[in-house]
Amino acid sequence: MPPGPVARTLESLPLTEAHEDLRRGVREVCSRFPNQYWRSLDAERRYPEEFVAAMTEAGYLAALIPQEYGGMGLDLSAACAILEEVNRSGANAGPAHAQMYTMGTLLSHGSEGQKREYLPKVATGDLRLQAFAVTEPEAGTDTTSIRTTATLEGDHYLVNGRKIYISRVEQSDLMILLARTTSVEEVEKRSGGLSVFLVYLREAEGLTLRPRRVMMNNATSELVFENVQLPADAIVGEEGEGFRYVIDGMNAERILIAAECVGDGRWFVEKATERASEREVFGRSIGKNQGIQFPIARAYANVEAASLMVHKAASLFDRGEPCGAEANLAKLLAADASWEAANAALQTFGGYGFDAEYDVERKFRETRLYQVAPISTNLILSYVAEHVLGLPRSF
Numbered sequence: 001m002p003p004g005p006v007a008r009t010l011e012s013l014p015l016t017e018a019h020e021d022l023r024r025g026v027r028e029v030c031s032r033f034p035n036q037y038w039r040s041l042d043a044e045r046r047y048p049e050e051f052v053a054a055m056t057e058a059g060y061l062a063a064l065i066p067q068e069y070g071g072m073g074l075d076l077s078a079a080c081a082i083l084e085e086v087n088r089s090g091a092n093a094g095p096a097h098a099q100m101y102t103m104g105t106l107l108s109h110g111s112e113g114q115k116r117e118y119l120p121k122v123a124t125g126d127l128r129l130q131a132f133a134v135t136e137p138e139a140g141t142d143t144t145s146i147r148t149t150a151t152l153e154g155d156h157y158l159v160n161g162r163k164i165y166i167s168r169v170e171q172s173d174l175m176i177l178l179a180r181t182t183s184v185e186e187v188e189k190r191s192g193g194l195s196v197f198l199v200y201l202r203e204a205e206g207l208t209l210r211p212r213r214v215m216m217n218n219a220t221s222e223l224v225f226e227n228v229q230l231p232a233d234a235i236v237g238e239e240g241e242g243f244r245y246v247i248d249g250m251n252a253e254r255i256l257i258a259a260e261c262v263g264d265g266r267w268f269v270e271k272a273t274e275r276a277s278e279r280e281v282f283g284r285s286i287g288k289n290q291g292i293q294f295p296i297a298r299a300y301a302n303v304e305a306a307s308l309m310v311h312k313a314a315s316l317f318d319r320g321e322p323c324g325a326e327a328n329l330a331k332l333l334a335a336d337a338s339w340e341a342a343n344a345a346l347q348t349f350g351g352y353g354f355d356a357e358y359d360v361e362r363k364f365r366e367t368r369l370y371q372v373a374p375i376s377t378n379l380i381l382s383y384v385a386e387h388v389l390g391l392p393r394s395f
């Protein structure tokens with residue numbers, strides 16, 4: 001499609017020169033993995049090994065790893081640009097993003113020994129850190145109710161419990177784990193007594209994986225820990241402080257996922273615009289009908305607005321300023337905008353929207369996840385109501 005007004009406006013966000021270069025580079029890698037590649041992976045339920053290897057080789061998956069540990073040493077705004085471009089290309093950054101959003105926990109709270117031992121290998125791709133285990137069947141959204149325990153016995157911790165829907169464990173060498181080290185009865189606040197561990201999966205005897213088939217191509221498993229031994233130095237930071245570490249990291253996670261949603265939203269708007277211009281019914285292009293135009297135009301407006309909130313949240317984060325409200329708002333607005341754009345695209349494609357060959361149905365399923373994970377829309381609204389607007393606590 002020749003660059004029309006929409007295509008030009010989509011490019012006109014206030015990005016720095018560095019981000020434009022970065023985006024171009026990411027687009028080049030993504031162009032080697034066209035929609036056909038993602039379509040066949042989706043059909044086979046296969047992990048995008050080749051894509052992850054190419055992104056690692058180009059350095060992008062080590063964007064947030066400091067240069068002294070072999071990474072690019074970029075900030076969160078740059079990481080957002082990377083993930084947005086991946087999703088905008090028709091790909092799915094999901095299989096590769098955890099290495100970015102777990103980085104804050106490790107960089108801010110990990111020991112120098114842990115960083116020196118693991119980060120250079122994560123940067124080269126010799127080790128993969130793509131798994132982050134928080135959710136449990138009984139606790140669900142209520143993270144402080146998790147029941148997985150890690151008990152210190154001499155020079156090691158013994159881990160017992162279950163986790164559910166933990167992504168990419170099979171494809172990872174390292175996993176960040178949240179477990180209870182002090183029982184709820186013994187702590188002042190429920191958020192106390194939780195600790196974060198860096199688990200070297202290849203040596204985790206007693207850990208069983210049960211793959212779960214979910215709506216999209218996402219390698220997700222239930223994990224069962226039965227007396228899994230972790231060396232005492234696998235703990236990240238201080239014992240009992242894990243909830244705080246994970247919450248800190250969640251701002252980064254929300255902003256990064258929001259950037260992916262913006263990428264999805266842009267992909268849907270571009271696809272829908274292209275289709276509306278090309279498809280002729282009743283002897284004229286369907287895009288001449290305002291019933292087709294308006295939902296796409298509205299979706300475009302909302303993706304653009306969400307993108308500004310993502311930039312704001314990432315900028316605050318990069319300046320070290322509080323960004324809890326903005327990170328949550330970015331995730332809420334971007335997930336809503338991408339979902340709205342997905343629906344507009346599906347409607348514009350009509351029956352073809354349901355046909356795997358047109359990719360809309362695949363991206364539709366992929367972007368739906370972000371209404372629920374890594375945090376559901378309701379929980380964000382509740383955060384905004386209580387912590388931003390000062391309304392009474394509801395749970």
Ligand SMILES: Cc1cc2nc3c(=O)[nH]c(=O)nc-3n(C[C@H](O)[C@H](O)[C@H](O)COP(=O)(O)OP(=O)(O)OC[C@H]3O[C@@H](n4cnc5c(N)ncnc54)[C@H](O)[C@@H]3O)c2cc1C
Pocket residue numbers: 131132133134135136139140141142164165166167168214218220369372373374375376377378379382395
């Ligand atoms: C494909 C996939 C991949 C995932 N990957 C990971 C991963 O890698 N690591 C990980 O730790 N987790 C992962 N998850 C889990 C995900 O983070 C959780 O599913 C999500 O946080 C919601 O938890 P839940 O499913 O237990 O829902 P529940 O807690 O059972 O909630 C169900 C619904 O009730 C709503 N609800 C609950 N309480 C309230 C309330 N007080 N007020 C209003 N509404 C409420 C929720 O918003 C939600 O819509 C993944 C999930 C999926 C589907």
